[in-house]
Amino acid sequence: MIEFREKVCCSDVSVKVGRGALRELESLPGRKCIVHPKSLKPDVKGDLEIAVEDGEKGKDLRNALEIVDKLLEHDFTRGDYLVAVGGGTVLDVAGFSASIFMRGLNLVNVPTTLLGMVDAGIGGKTGVNYGKAKNMIGTFYQPSLILDDLSFLDTLPTEELRRGLAEVVKYALVLDKELYDFLSLNHSSVLNKEESALEKVISSSVRDKLAVVAEDERETKGVRIVLNFGHTIGHAIEAGSDFTVPHGLAISVGMVCEAKIAEEMGYAEEGVVEDVLWLLQLFGLPISLEQLNAKIDVEKALIAMTKDKKRRGEEVLLPFPTRIGNWRGVRVPLETLEGFAKQCLGGN
Numbered sequence: 001m002i003e004f005r006e007k008v009c010c011s012d013v014s015v016k017v018g019r020g021a022l023r024e025l026e027s028l029p030g031r032k033c034i035v036h037p038k039s040l041k042p043d044v045k046g047d048l049e050i051a052v053e054d055g056e057k058g059k060d061l062r063n064a065l066e067i068v069d070k071l072l073e074h075d076f077t078r079g080d081y082l083v084a085v086g087g088g089t090v091l092d093v094a095g096f097s098a099s100i101f102m103r104g105l106n107l108v109n110v111p112t113t114l115l116g117m118v119d120a121g122i123g124g125k126t127g128v129n130y131g132k133a134k135n136m137i138g139t140f141y142q143p144s145l146i147l148d149d150l151s152f153l154d155t156l157p158t159e160e161l162r163r164g165l166a167e168v169v170k171y172a173l174v175l176d177k178e179l180y181d182f183l184s185l186n187h188s189s190v191l192n193k194e195e196s197a198l199e200k201v202i203s204s205s206v207r208d209k210l211a212v213v214a215e216d217e218r219e220t221k222g223v224r225i226v227l228n229f230g231h232t233i234g235h236a237i238e239a240g241s242d243f244t245v246p247h248g249l250a251i252s253v254g255m256v257c258e259a260k261i262a263e264e265m266g267y268a269e270e271g272v273v274e275d276v277l278w279l280l281q282l283f284g285l286p287i288s289l290e291q292l293n294a295k296i297d298v299e300k301a302l303i304a305m306t307k308d309k310k311r312r313g314e315e316v317l318l319p320f321p322t323r324i325g326n327w328r329g330v331r332v333p334l335e336t337l338e339g340f341a342k343q344c345l346g347g348n
């Protein structure tokens with residue numbers, strides 16, 4: 001079992017990565033409410049079990065309040081635990097419920113997708129979609145424990161694995177050249193789910209993300225924005241497709257667009273865009289809008305983009321790759337960004 005511990009502001013966060021990590025739940029004190037997707041009933045005993053709809057449709061305020069209602073009905077207290085088991089969508093909505101129930105009860109994240117293990121389960125961003133844009137209502141709320149049990153990945157389809165790899169590629173491109181080199185040399189082992197390759201990918205991602213979050217938990221210091229590389233355009237694509245394009249695929253195309261913007265504005269070194277394209281393609285990830293096979297309403301996408309949480313007034317603070325494993329934050333006028341976004345999304 002690989003273990004990480006990090007102090008994030010006022011919370012101690014502990015992460016365990018390995019087959020069988022789920023067993024750690026047995027030693028938790030207090031009562032446990034297990035929130036899980038309807039389609040995946042984990043082999044865990046809880047005092048209360050709540051089956052929820054997963055996917056983007058499940059990231060809805062009503063679903064979050066239903067979880068709160070059930071906690072109240074079953075007399076849960078702040079000393080008890082909400083154990084969120086599922087992909088990123090379940091972790092986001094259940095984490096949000098945990099954060100608002102009596103201003104917060106103990107939260108344990110048990111991601112069941114690669115994307116959840118490398119990203120959504122870590123860092124404390126919770127939330128639901130609202131007003132036709134991503135994660136418009138949410139909180140920062142740290143789980144005390146994150147259990148990345150590799151046995152969940154046995155049943156995960158390759159398509160879902162790829163979507164998680166998009167976030168891994170993100171860390172490699174802007175934070176971790178060593179991970180970039182590992183991914184380049186070991187792509188088949190990763191796609192074939194070889195255990196040691198998965199462990200390496202997950203533990204590097206957890207380490208990279210936790211370090212950023214520990215420095216700037218609330219995204220107020222211009223540091224955490226790096227984790228949003230590819231997401232300004234990515235979230236716009238999701239919204240413009242009425243959330244039919246999965247997050248991992250949308251940010252894959254988003255990273256290509258944003259790397260191109262960085263190059264055109266003179267921030268990315270020559271060759272960076274090619275490196276981005278190369279690594280994404282190695283994992284069979286989309287690099288253009290056409291590959292998403294979805295109808296994108298450009299107007300809707302652009303409106304959603306104006307709701308980007310990195311916007312301050314008429315500027316958006318974008319994390320740009322400069323060379324592999326490096327980045328910088330750049331204030332881009334909203335109008336300039338809209339111009340580039342239209343080019344990427346195929347609007348006029």
Ligand SMILES: NC(=O)c1ccc[n+]([C@@H]2O[C@H](COP(=O)([O-])OP(=O)(O)OC[C@H]3O[C@@H](n4cnc5c(N)ncnc54)[C@H](O)[C@@H]3O)[C@@H](O)[C@H]2O)c1
Nearest residue numbers: 055087088089090112113115116119120125152155156247
């Ligand atoms: N909070 C954060 O920091 C953060 C970070 C990254 C992404 N996200 C969010 O995460 C969401 C995407 O997460 P996701 O890609 O996990 O999507 P998801 O939760 O929709 O899961 C993807 C699919 O995998 C299925 N599934 C889950 N576990 C499985 C398993 N073990 N075996 C087989 N099938 C399984 C689910 O039923 C679903 O159909 C997006 O809403 C995104 O915005 C949040």
Ligand SMILES: O=C(O)C(=O)C[C@@H](O)[C@H](O)[C@H](O)COP(=O)(O)O
Nearest residue numbers: 119123125134135224227228231309
């Ligand atoms: O943890 C972060 O910070 C991230 O930006 C990680 C992203 O991969 C993730 O998709 C996150 O939910 C995006 O958050 P938002 O603030 O852009 O809604």
Ligand SMILES: [Zn+2]
Nearest residue numbers: 167231247251
């Ligand atoms: Zn993401």
